[in-house]
Amino acid sequence: xxxxxLKAKLGKPVPLFCQWETTFRCNMNCVFCSIPQNSxxxxxxxxxxxxxxxxxxxxxGTKIMNxxxxxxxxxxxxxxxxxxxxxxxxxxxxNTNGLLVEKNISEITRERxxxxxxxxxxxxxLHDRLRxxxxxxxxxxxxxxxxxxxxxxxxxxxxxxxxxxxWELSELLERAKGIGIKVSLTPxxxxxxxxxxKGKPELDKEFENALIDVPSFMALLNEMKKHYPETxxxxxxxxKILEKGGLEKFGCRVMDIAIGIKPDxxxxxxxxxxxxxxxxxxxKDVFYGEEAERQRRLQGKYAFCQNCFSRCGSFPTLILxxxxxxxxxxxxxxx
Ligand code: SF4
Ligand code: SF4
Numbered sequence: 622x623x624x625x626x627l628k629a630k631l632g633k634p635v636p637l638f639c640q641w642e643t644t645f646r647c648n649m650n651c652v653f654c655s656i657p658q659n660s661x662x663x664x665x666x667x668x669x670x671x672x673x674x675x676x677x678x679x680x681x682g683t684k685i686m687n688x689x690x691x692x693x694x695x696x697x698x699x700x701x702x703x704x705x706x707x708x709x710x711x712x713x714x715x716n717t718n719g720l721l722v723e724k725n726i727s728e729i730t731r732e733r734x735x736x737x738x739x740x741x742x743x744x745x746x747l748h749d750r751l752r753x754x755x756x757x758x759x760x761x762x763x764x765x766x767x768x769x770x771x772x773x774x775x776x777x778x779x780x781x782x783x784x785x786x787x788w789e790l791s792e793l794l795e796r797a798k799g800i801g802i803k804v805s806l807t808p809x810x811x812x813x814x815x816x817x818x819k820g821k822p823e824l825d826k827e828f829e830n831a832l833i834d835v836p837s838f839m840a841l842l843n844e845m846k847k848h849y850p851e852t853x854x855x856x857x858x859x860x861k862i863l864e865k866g867g868l869e870k871f872g873c874r875v876m877d878i879a880i881g882i883k884p885d886x887x888x889x890x891x892x893x894x895x896x897x898x899x900x901x902x903x904x905k906d907v908f909y910g911e912e913a914e915r916q917r918r919l920q921g922k923y924a925f926c927q928n929c930f931s932r933c934g935s936f937p938t939l940i941l942x943x944x945x946x947x948x949x950x951x952x953x954x955x956x
Contacts, residue, residue, distance in 0.1 A: 625682050629878045630941055634917065635682045636880035636908055638937050640893045642814060643671075643699065644884050649718050650753045653782060653831045656691055659815035666886040672705050674866035674886055677904040687714040691884070694721035700762035703733050714738070716778065719764030720757065726767050738805070741766050743785055744792035746794040749896070751782065751831075764924045765802055776854065777804040781838055782831040787845070794849040794930055805854035806845065808838040810931050812894035814883075819897055836865065846931045857937055858945030868938060872879040873921030879937035880908055890916035892934050893923045 625635040645660035666674065678686070686706040690704060693699050694717060706713050712735045719739040722729065729737075735767045742748045745758040750773075753879035768775045777797055779790070790806070797804050801860045809832055833841075839921050865871040873891075888907045889896040907913060921929075937944035 624682050625684065626878070629874075632918070634877045634906075634908070634913075636878070638685045638687065638879040638881060638940065639678050639683045639882060640689065640910060640933050641674075641685050641882040642690055642884055642893060643688050643693045643702065644696050645815065646695045647691045647718075648695065648720050648754075649692070649757065652753065652827055653775045653780060653809040654706075654749050655813060655815060655825070655828070658832060660691065663883075665696070666884065668701060670886055671698065671702050674882065674904065675702065675705045675709060676709075678880070679711065681908060684711060685709045685714065687716065689716035691885060692716070692718055692721065696723055700728050700733065704874050707733060710887065713734070714741070717764070718757070718760035719754070722764035722767060723760070726771070729768060729773060731772050733734065734773050736776070737768050738776050738778040739768070740780065741765075741793060741804075742780050742782075742790040747785065747789045751780075751784075762796065765797075766800060769800065769802065773822045775802060777802055779804055779806050780809050781806055781833055782809045783837075784831065784832045785833070785841070787841060789886055790841070790845055794845060794852050798849060798852045802852075803854050804849075804852055805932075806838075806842055807932050808833050808835065808930050810894065811925075812931065813925075814889075814893055814896065817899060818895050818896060818925055819923070821927075822895070835863060835866070835928070839930065856940045857948045858931070858942070861942075861945070862935050862938070863930060867927065868931065868934050869921050869926040872939065873926060873929070873934055873939050874938045875934045876913070876917045876920045877937075878940055880904070881933075887915075891920035891923070892931070894929070894933055895923065897923060897945045937947075 625637045629635050644665055645663045648659050649658045703713050715737045731852050739761050741761045742751050748758040811824050813822050862871045875892045880887035883889050887899040887901045890898045
């Protein structure tokens with residue numbers, strides 16, 4: 622990792638971190654997400670294309686592969702993709718809603734996966750309501766327990782909305798504490814991953830109403846950290862971005878060290894949460910091409926970058942900050 626980080630710090634971008642939305646199909650329909658309504662319009666890479674993409678990523682320096690979606694376990698070739706990434710020496714992360722973990726538990730091994738993030742947005746009532754899915758909480762919590770038992774790294778990812786009450790989070794944190802699992806709290810962000818955007822996000826009303834303002838989010842986070850210091854994810858690095866007022870003001874570096882891939886194999890510039898341009902081609906040519914250079918100058922400066930607190934953009938940006946890198950490495954223990 623370190624030579625890549627140094628290179629990127631010195632102005633030569635390296636896609637150390639890949640955020641791959643492997644499919645936009647999903648077995649949930651969360652209030653803060655536009656993916657399920659758009660999934661039918663999206664093609665997916667074939668298995669051969671997907672494996673070739675992984676090989677190309679390895680060639681240009683990717684060391685951390687983060688498979689997300691939609692729901693990545695819906696891809697029939699998902700384990701094959703994870704195996705190829707491992708055989709290329711990558712650290713493999715997965716973001717999942719957890720519904721398909723129990724069914725696939727025999728395939729979830731330490732050899733295949735390094736770290737899984739399971740989404741749980743509060744106590745049972747709140748989670749099932751936000752996810753529009755009865756039984757989602759029980760399935761996700763069971764998934765956490767099963768993954769932990771298999772010895773794979775695991776963390777709960779919690780999207781906080783305006784509706785989230787402290788006691789709803791406390792119930793989740795209490796349970797997570799009981800089984801020694803950390804919880805990462807994130808404000809719901811107005812992401813629009815399914816279409817090219819240039820201006821401010823056009824949000825539907827339900828989505829807009831769910832967004833929490835950052836001072837309220839920080840107050841809630843502080844309160845939770847006070848009561849559950851060991852369970853709430855280490856915030857030192859992410860806190861810097863919150864305090865600054867977002868990635869736009871902090872200085873987004875997402876394109877210097879990360880590459881975002883869409884389900885159809887196109888590269889998403891400048892990031893996955895807000896694609897301004899999506900480009901297909903040999904990844905080396907795309908990542909170092911003219912369009913990429915143009916987008917690198919625009920990263921963090923689009924209208925949609927205002928108030929961006931995306932963890933997907935924050936993580937790569939913070940990798941380039943040595944203090945934050947150390948804190949993240951200690952926190953996750955995986956690298
Ligand atoms: S937030 Fe995740 S689990 Fe929920 S609908 Fe969107 S992709 Fe599916
Ligand atoms: S600030 Fe960075 S991560 Fe956020 S939307 Fe803009 S380019 Fe993407």
